[in-house]
Amino acid sequence: MMAIVDCNSFYCSCERVFRPDLWNKPVAVLSNNDGCIISRSDEAGKLGVDMTVPYFQARHIIEKHHINVFSSNYHLYGDMSWRVMETLRSLMGNKASAVEVYSVDEAFMDLSHIPPEALQAYAVHIKETVEQWTGISVSIGVAPTKTLAKLANRLAKKNKQRSGCINVLATEEQQRLALRQTRVDDLWGVGRAYAVKLINWGITSAWELSNMPEEWAHTNMGGVTGVRLIRELRGQPSIEMEEALTDKKMIATTRMFGRPVRDIHEIKEAVATYISRAAEKLRRQQSAAGTVSVFIVPREQDHLTDFRRGTAISNYTTLPRATSLTHELIKAATGLVDVLYEPGKEYKKAGIMLSSLVPDDSIQGNLFAPHAENEHRNLMHAVDNINFSMRDDSVKFGSSGMNKHWKMRQELRSPRYSTRWEDLRKVQ
DNA sequence: TCTGGGGTCCTAGGACCC
């Protein structure tokens, strides 16, 4: 059997761990740039704060009910996430393959060693341990496949009172009932596009979908992906547990600007800053990038297009040799800005992507490489160390700019309680 | 006025090869 452990209103819960005065109070967390709501507590939900609505639209409700709002604080969430995952790993005896970290607030666990009659009690044990050790409350779904576990968890969250945030679908009877209660567009693996298709075909419940032939799924739902989905719904495991800690295949950094930008130098500063951040991640996993892509999004036509897909203008360069050196990557990226930028236009967003990642075998320096190259590597290493131990961006490249007028807004961020000494919570 | 930021996998189709 498979379990999914999912933190409840994760970002809000993180904010509350260090603020007991907010327990049982409505809380909401904003996306980058204080753009929209990306997490809200149950209390805030009941007051009418919906997920993904723009902040400016929810603002009147927030002010009226004195809802506590925070800009996102990824240092805090990242650290709390690590604590939760470590707790799960230790519960599984630190067997690496038994816990798969699926996202910042979710993990799959392989419970095949637990006898069916003990699953419910074991799930309670997991929940209580995580809550006691980390202060974060979780919901748990248990079922024979990942897809059914996700479905079980959804139902558990929908009715927290009755379920106690735990739902075990051990028998076929329970699974069938759960499938009947779930709409097809609420399934893990069915997004907006497939939902429309399915409903047009008259398939509305997960149960109905699970009864469709595999060949049908193959032609109509993305080939093997659709077949896997159907099998998973029928209780045949078709999505395996994945290796923990695999290297990224691509690293991206993209941001909205805090205000529209028309100056090419500011765009280049932003791009250089994003590259620096991505290159740091690149070196952390000991990779080098063979391709650098850049995109910028003009402000015009805002209302004509889906703002997420936007009308990004993009281009990429294939480097003569894969590299992890920030200044080489910056040079390529700012060169692309020259190609993409049109004078007179206003831009609202920019982003970069590092791809064609390969292991950087020579990251330790290479005896036969030119002297200068090793110097560069040592420099990068030093910069990473300083920025890690002191403060972000203590040391940075001049091309990243000093003033950063384009920088995103983040006016309501909480302290980094658990990752910065100076932000440590004080107790009287 | 004000709408996030990462990622992954899969398929189709073109280029190219023998």
Place this chain on the structure above:
DNA sequence: TCTGGGGTCCTAGGACCC
């Protein structure tokens, strides 16, 4: 007029996830 068959690799784009 009539013009094979099979394979691989790569890329763009669609779909999904949180």
